[in-house]
Amino acid sequence: MSDWLIGYAPLVSQAILACGFAFSQYIVLRAGVFSVATAGLASIGAYTAALLTMRLGFPPAISLVASLLVGALAGGILSIPLARLRGVFQAIATLAFVQIVLSVTLYIEPVTGGALGLNGIPHVIGTWDLMLFLAAVVYLMLALGNSSIGRAFDAARQDETVAVALGIAVVRYHALAFMLSGAIAGLTGGLYAFHRYSIVPEQFGFPLLVESLAAVVLGGRISVAGPIVGAVMLTILPELARGLAEQRYLLHGALLMVVIIYLPGGIVDTIKFRLGRRASERLAASHGGSESAP
């Protein structure tokens, strides 16, 4: 087990970080918010953590807590102007947010190091730490998903009108989803910084946005297992297809298209939904005959 881990540690770490970003994306989508702000929030977290430790000498643990809090705060602030927007307009506004963060990190060179980024960040986060982090996030997602917050998220996502008619303060739950997304993205960004030695603004740009969104679309946006399946597949696939060199992105795109067309709910949710429907039909069949439904 430990030999195996050492051999694959870089890949496992990469997959876990991808899971973190995917969960940040997942939580907003679950609440019915089409935000793609994860990459920008992750950037804020990563720079917060790295700068606090490198420039101000904070212990990494404190810096990581700060990256989580700053991410949550950024998400909360972002939710205020976006409260009136829905669907694709939220996506465009949050895409703009990612671009703004990218520009700011590029241009405030004295603080962020500009395009060269920050280098020589202490490497204090190993694969085991990341595993602990993933376990904590998964636990939080499961606990939250089965709680009244998860029920409110599900209602807001499926039918906002029904949600408010049931007394659910949808705007507040959307803000909460933004904050949770920011907290997870910020902390994942901080872990990324302490794991990778260096960060540059472009790492938190459009490609990360697409990768986080793709992981959730691919894996599923309701079950907690969805983002993990998606993120792990998107991490491993380019490695398996290394022989295809540049064409491996073609494979990446083709896989996404196939999933969107044939498994519109994502791999995990589509399978779950079909199994559920089949069980439902079996139930109906076993009661059958006794009553003709109107």
Added chain:
Amino acid sequence: MTLLQTENVSKRFGGVEAVGGLTIAIEEGQITGLIGPNGAGKTTMVNLITGLLQATAGRILLRGEDITALPANEVARRGVSRTFQNIRLLKEATVLDNIIVGYHIREKTGFIDNLIGLPAARRERKEFSARAMELIKRFRMERYQDHIAGSLSYGHQRRVEMMRALAMDPKLLLLDEPVAGMNDVEALELGVIFRDLAAEGIGVLLIEHNMRFVMSHCEQIYVVNAGRLIASGTPDAVSNDPTVISAYLGEAVSA
């Protein structure tokens, strides 16, 4: 006692006046009917009362409290629940989960309990499940509790929606065409439940096209046409009112 009173409530959509100065009262423990031809503004009225739409003029009072400008979730918190004309369930969720989401405003566990999955939050869910099961029994839907709501037949989906509305433990229940598409036996079954609810003290507003159903269940009926009240009173008075007859059947052609 008057539970809900609207005073000259109006709603304009651009140049169209969907509701033009409606004054109606819904009493506690009674079934009040709201009838009228298609496009008369009945559903608009429900949307105004529940806060999904904001009135252009007039006031809406719930037990004397002005709720005209409150957002929908705040109106719901004050005990107003509804069903929708075009059934709106959480289609991906099971029947039981659809009802449990109705308990949202009755939740007592704190935010942190729910965020990190403390036992209190789980206990509360269990308690809601048990209460939902009672509702399921009342509506005779035991065999469907684990079905995906979207896979049920039309009549059963309506029942799920009513159970969800009742989960909120409402003071005022607005039913937007609850027996549409049901046969007489099924409608009668639901009629018994509505009467029981009224007997428990809930004020029920019934919007329905099935005239026989309305006439046999309502104590008080309001008839609207083109957004205006054209008649009100007991079922007998309303059904003999010439304006009502002409609104429904058209004017007599004078030869």
